[in-house]
Amino acid sequence: MPSSLSNSASPNSTSAMLAAIPSVDRVLNMAATQALITEYGRNPVLSALRALLTELRDQVTRSHTLPADIFSEPVINIRLQSALQRTSRPSLRPVFNLTGTVLHTNLGRAQMPDVAVQAVINAMTRPCNLEYDLDGGSRGDRDSLIEPLLQELTGAEAATVVNNNAAAVFLALNTLGLRKEVIVSRGELVEIGGSFRVPDIMSRAGCRLKEVGTTNRTHLKDFAEAISVKTAMLLKVHTSNYAIQGFTASVAEKDLAGLAHKHGLPFMVDLGSGTLADLAKLGLPSEPTPQESLANGADLVTFSGDKLLGGPQAGIIIGRKDLIAKIKKNPLKRALRVDKMTYAALDAVLRLYRDPERLTQNLPTLRLLTRSLTEIETAAKDVLPIVALALTGHATVAIKPCQSQIGSGSLPVNLLPSACLTITPLIRGKGEGSVLKKIEQAFRQLPVPILGRITDGAYCLDMRCLEDKNTHEFVSQIKQLRLT
DSSP: OOOBSOSSSSOOSHHHHHHHSOOHHHHHTSHHHHHHHHHHOHHHHHHHHHHHHHHHHHHHHHHSOOOGGGGBHHHHHHHHHHHHHHHHSOSSOOOEEOSSBSSOGGGTSSOOOHHHHHHHHHHHHSOOOTTEETTTTEEOOGGGGTHHHHHHHHOOSEEEEESSHHHHHHHHHHHHHTTSEEEEEGGGOOEEGGGEEHHHHHHHTTOEEEEESOSSBOOHHHHHHHOOTTEEEEEEEOOTTOOOOSSOBOOOHHHHHHHHHHTTOOEEEEEETOOSSOGGGGTSOOOOOHHHHHHTTOSEEEEESSSTTOSSSOEEEEEOHHHHHHHHHSTHHHHTOOOHHHHHHHHHHHHHTTOGGGHHHHOHHHHHHTOOHHHHHHHHHHHHHHHHHHTTTTEEEEEEEEEEEEETTEEEEEEEEEEEEEEEESSOSTTHHHHHHHHHHHHHTSSSOEEOEEETTEEEEEGGGOOHHHHHHHHHHHTTOOOO
16 A cells, blocks of 8 residues: 555545645655656755645645545655656657658758758857868868858858848848838739738838839839939839739849849849749759749849748748848848858758759758658558557547648648548547547647647548657657547
């Protein structure tokens, strides 16, 4: 029988139960608690213990009843250990992304390839030549770590990197368009995640927005008629997170570049996501590339590092050498610069693009996006019996076709064929929604949370992003699934 921490028999009154709750010192001196102190440290254990005893006192005062074994040493130790495990977990935790959105903004977007992970570890654990020229033996420029690679892969004259694409756009506009007008099509005044809007970024950058055309149709003459002595540049924003279909018209990059250069103005393209690969050759929907924009005459191109590129969060600016030099002299460049870990990861990812034949094998983003339907269905079949067993009496589990989306504002209307586990509650009609929420919560509360989506009366787990290397971890924790 478990030993009791109480000196009295079963408490039968509120005062007796409160008296039975052990003191902090008494619990701290127990062997089991000492073991927890060794593992977690005295202060965390003390804090968790005080919170637990306060909770027990509140419980007694509120309900006037408690199970007889609630004060036993094993029970208190289990509850204390559980509390310590919760509070000691890191805030940033790995999850299984089975939502059907591959580049999920809320889940960290692109996964890093192993070579990038190792490069980051090296940068974090050892001194490195972040701003040191090893050839010249003098202070160096951190952009020189990745500029040659970007020049090689895109054909750009120069390049620089900041902490995300919004910062890249902001810095370029602030440098070249301060207190002047920047002309952009009304149909390209996009809003990106987190309610950040192109007009707001332009305003904060100190530019005056000159919008031309209409929401669905803009012509070259609209830009031509808007140019004045106040004009700083022409800007084209790739509408990567939405699509306007039907009666539409937009101005081609080549035409805008020609118009801008005729008037001695720079032409800038904001690609938003950005990819260095020809996605059409990989069987994916086509997406414009930075190298294409440069070939079309763009003087500056900005794009993200952590979307279709498959790298770390970063904003990349490529283009004319003289314009990049001006941007790098802007005092805000230092405020927006990236650290050594980002450079290390970005360098490793860019090097993978030198080997296009093996790019889909080595780069997780493209590997997941090009994964075959057969492979996805096999993954679903492998885990179906385990999930179905864990949900016996609560729901049925079946494999059904579904569609994945690329995510993070990339190719918003293009979907990829996939397969998912659909978990359908046995209760239909009234109470069905409540059960679905409990199922969703149960998966979310596993040691490594599993995140899916509720749709059409079922909880769906899209198997596109569950790779073989993660299947064992996924399966091993399913037995801990608890529906309350």
